[in-house]
Amino acid sequence: TKYKYGIAIPEYTEIGPGLFINRFGGIMINGDARIGQNCNLSSRITIGQSNRGERFGSSIIGDRVYSASGARVIGSVKIGDEALIGVNSVVVRDVPAKSVVGGIPALIISDEGTTGYVNRTWEEEDEPLRLL
Numbered sequence: 001t002k003y004k005y006g007i008a009i010p011e012y013t014e015i016g017p018g019l020f021i022n023r024f025g026g027i028m029i030n031g032d033a034r035i036g037q038n039c040n041l042s043s044r045i046t047i048g049q050s051n052r053g054e055r056f057g058s059s060i061i062g063d064r065v066y067s068a069s070g071a072r073v074i075g076s077v078k079i080g081d082e083a084l085i086g087v088n089s090v091v092v093r094d095v096p097a098k099s100v101v102g103g104i105p106a107l108i109i110s111d112e113g114t115t116g117y118v119n120r121t122w123e124e125e126d127e128p129l130r131l132l
Contacts, residue, residue, distance in 0.1 A: 018122030036063035038121040043069050050075030066117040082113040
């Protein structure tokens with residue numbers, strides 16, 4: 001997928017069911033990151049790691065998180081359930097559940113969360129997921 005579609009997600013990355021990739025290309029996920037259920041990723045997303053300092057490590061993304069185009073989540077950062085990461089934001093601190101963050105560095109700008117943004121979801125009673 002890395003060369004054909006411009007998406008690099010290592011096969012050992014922990015990802016919950018219902019991941020939705022909304023736009024083509026430029027998606028880079030560190031293999032040690034963890035992504036929850038029903039998350040939405042747009043183009044040019046980076047979920048990376050930090051190799052030193054207080055945020056050493058990789059990110060943990062909660063359930064029903066929406067990452068807008070160009071968002072960057074760097075280091076051992078926890079993104080709460082139903083959080084929304086705004087366009088071109090750089091997240092270097094934990095984000096509480098149902099928060100909307102934006103800017104460089106990303107700051108909380110709302111408590112509206114992903115209401116209206118995460119619409120295509122997988123539920124346990126749905127058909128099993130299939131790899132293409």
